[in-house]
Amino acid sequence: MSQRSKAGAWSKRVRSFESSGLSQRGWCERHGVSKSSLSYWRRRLAKSPSALVPIVVSSEQTTALSDGALEIEVAGVRLRAREGVDAVWLCAVLRGLR
Secondary structure, three states, rough: OOHHHHHHHHHHHHHHHHHOOOOOOHHHHOOOOOOOHHHHHHHHHHHOOOOOOOOOHHHHHHOOOOOOOEEEEOOOOOEEEEEOHHHHHHHHHHHHOO
């Protein structure tokens, strides 16, 4: 497994843990993962710069947003921003939702 795909897999595991409401010990026991590995990857991923993620826009979504707004759903939260929104602010908000 490449380092990039390993980081991607761990990113999913970390998000799963963080949204589970379980303790580290409880989550790790349930998923067969060592607590030290989870802790290591949480620290490592928190320090790494956010990666760019491709966005696929369907024609249905495009017509629904004909007012020029941008709508993004992350972790069950829907964010709607007007055209020309500050990119730095938007990135900070999206990192917070992760």
